[in-house]
Amino acid sequence: MKVFRRLAFTFFILLLVSCKKDENKNQDSEIRDRYFNLEKIGWKSRSYTQVVDDIGFTAIEVPVQYFLLKSQGIENLHHIDSLYEENKTERVIEFTFQHDEEKDLLDQEFTGLNYTDAVKYMSFGLDKDFYVVTSKRDTIRCSGANYERSYKVAPLQKVLLFFSGIDPNDKIQLIYDDHLFRKGTLKFKFKDPFTPLAL
Numbered sequence: 001m002k003v004f005r006r007l008a009f010t011f012f013i014l015l016l017v018s019c020k021k022d023e024n025k026n027q028d029s030e031i032r033d034r035y036f037n038l039e040k041i042g043w044k045s046r047s048y049t050q051v052v053d054d055i056g057f058t059a060i061e062v063p064v065q066y067f068l069l070k071s072q073g074i075e076n077l078h079h080i081d082s083l084y085e086e087n088k089t090e091r092v093i094e095f096t097f098q099h100d101e102e103k104d105l106l107d108q109e110f111t112g113l114n115y116t117d118a119v120k121y122m123s124f125g126l127d128k129d130f131y132v133v134t135s136k137r138d139t140i141r142c143s144g145a146n147y148e149r150s151y152k153v154a155p156l157q158k159v160l161l162f163f164s165g166i167d168p169n170d171k172i173q174l175i176y177d178d179h180l181f182r183k184g185t186l187k188f189k190f191k192d193p194f195t196p197l198a199l
Contacts (some may be wrong), residue, residue, distance in 0.1 A: 064090050
């Protein structure tokens, strides 16, 4: 009788382990499908552009998953999934400035500053000009900005803006109080959060 119980218990444990492996395989497949869908749409939401006096201001929301996969790789998607769960209230917006005739916007004719001071402002002061208003009417200040220097090679200036504490289901509106080019206040309304594809 004891042998039968041991055999039944061993069989039961093997059955549980087998089911757990199938469950992990299904979860892994589901996560891969979600990331594939994000990649298929180009990793970015729609591009919102406003042109004021020959300068194009473009805002694009980039999902957090893109940066996690870029830094961590695709080997351990469960790890990426858990990192996303910890950071899902973060928002990243790619913001670009470009002149219609591809002139360097950091020249004094556009900013009123010498070139070095304009670069310093882009690097260290630009984050104070941005904030987000959520669909719940909360105002979230930019928590950081990363200016990607082009060294006069590319015809545009790009900055990544970081915002924290935003519900992933919230629709947001980016507000830019332009102190560098003195073009006033620009508003960019993001209509579609990434929730349907989020992990």
